[in-house]
Amino acid sequence: MKRALTLSALLLLASSPLLLNAQIYQSIDEDGNVIYTDQPPKGQESQEVKLRPTNTTPPLATPKQPEVTNPDDETTDQEEEDAAPEKYKISISSPTNEAQIPMGQRDVNVSVSLEPSLHADHRVQIYMNGAKQGEAMSGTSKTLKEVYRGAHTIKAAVVDKKGKTISSSESVTIYVQRPSVLFPKPKPTPSS
Incomplete structure (x- = not known):
């Protein structure tokens, strides 16, 4: 020991x-x-x-690399030409403001007008009553499912990869109608 x-x-x-x-x-x-x-x-x-000399090796010279914090941040000349616009002109073309949605129709198609065309890194986000409706999309139309009776506000926005709003539209209000006791549904006629 x-x-x-x-x-x-x-x-x-x-x-x-x-x-x-x-x-x-x-x-x-x-x-x-x-x-x-x-x-x-x-x-x-x-x-x-008597100890033998210690075997040492000088460090290898490493080539200097350019500083890159994120490879996605690198831009090429083509990308600079296709630079993202700072603002978009965006509006909801359908449905129109104060549109009446007939009773029984629960799906509402929303179409967006956009100038200039959408940049590759940007998406369109639809909001109803201030809440996001699904994921942001690369297109300009979306169907809102199961919209129930009453007044609803719809707004569209162009967002970047991180969800930050770049431009947004004016809100439109739609009214989904409900059945009325004054106009009951007609009774089916008996078949002869």
């Missing part, structure tokens, strides 16, 4: 860069154990240990 600790100490000393130039001495004690120290022991015969 003592021998293993002594050998471990020697390896630790030999691997220490600050002590590489220091002398190491080997001696044998009265029990026959080999001892390594950095100073010759007093009253004992010792030998200076």
Whole structure:
């Protein structure tokens, strides 16, 4: 055990860069154990240990890389020509403001007019009553499903990849009609 600790100490000393130039001495004690120290022991015969030079390799020069924080941020000349517009002219062309949606019709088709055409990184988001209606889309029309009776406001916006609004339309209000007791549904006629 003592021998293993002594050998471990020697390896630790030999691997220490600050002590590489220091002398190491080997001696044998009265029990026959080999001892390594950095100073010759007093009253004992010792030998200076000659270590081979440490094998070192200089670091390789690494070529300097251009700084790129995000590969998606790199732009080419073509992309600069196709730069995204700062503003869009966007409006809802259908349904029109204050449109009456007949009773029983629960799906409403929304069409958007857009100038200039949509940039590749931009999308159209439809809102009804202030809430997003599905994911942003690359087209200019969407069907709103299960729109129930009452008044609803619809708005469209052009958004970037992160969902930030670039341009938005004026809101339009639609009215989904409901059945009335004044005009009950006609009864089916019995077949003859």
